[in-house]
Amino acid sequence: MNRISVICFGVKNMEASLRFYRDGLDFQTNEEENNPKVVFFNTTGTKFELYPLELLVQDVSEANPPEITAGFSGVTLAYNVKSEAEVHEIIELARKAGAIITKEPQKVFWGGYHAYFADPDGYYWEVAYNPYLSFDENDMIIL
Numbered sequence: 001m002n003r004i005s006v007i008c009f010g011v012k013n014m015e016a017s018l019r020f021y022r023d024g025l026d027f028q029t030n031e032e033e034n035n036p037k038v039v040f041f042n043t044t045g046t047k048f049e050l051y052p053l054e055l056l057v058q059d060v061s062e063a064n065p066p067e068i069t070a071g072f073s074g075v076t077l078a079y080n081v082k083s084e085a086e087v088h089e090i091i092e093l094a095r096k097a098g099a100i101i102t103k104e105p106q107k108v109f110w111g112g113y114h115a116y117f118a119d120p121d122g123y124y125w126e127v128a129y130n131p132y133l134s135f136d137e138n139d140m141i142i143l
Contacts (some may be wrong), residue, residue, distance in 0.1 A: 010053035016120050024097020028079045076124045084113040090127045091115045
C-alpha cells in the first residue's frame with residue numbers, strides 16, 4: 001500500500017473552491033459546471049478532489065461522524081518547483097486567485113526556498129524549491 005491515489009478536500013463552498021483551483025490556479029478538470037456535487041482534477045500522479053464538507057463528514061462515518069472544527073489540522077500539501085523564481089510565480093498566481101499568503105517567499109534553514117498560502121477553506125500549501133531534489137520525466141520529484 002505504497003501510494004496515494006486521491007487527495008480529497010472537504011469544502012464549505014464548492015463554487016468558490018472550484019473557482020479558486022480551476023479558474024485561479026489553473027488546475028485541469030473536465031468539469032464545466034460551476035457548482036457540481038464533486039470535482040476531480042487531472043493532476044500528475046495523485047488525483048485531487050473537492051467534495052462538500054458536510055457530505056464528506058457523513059461519508060467518513062454516518063454512525064460517528066468526525067467533528068468539524070476550525071483551525072490547523074496538522075496537514076499541508078507541497079508543490080515543489082525547480083527554482084526560487086518559480087516559488088514567486090506560484091505565490092503570485094495563488095495571490096491573484098484569492099489565496100491568503102501566510103508566509104512570503106524566503107530562504108529556509110535547510111538550504112531551500114519556500115512560501116505558504118491557504119486556500120478558501122484554510123488548507124495550507126507549501127510552494128518549495130529544494131536544490132537537492134531532481135525531477136523525473138513526469139515532473140515528479142525523485143527522492
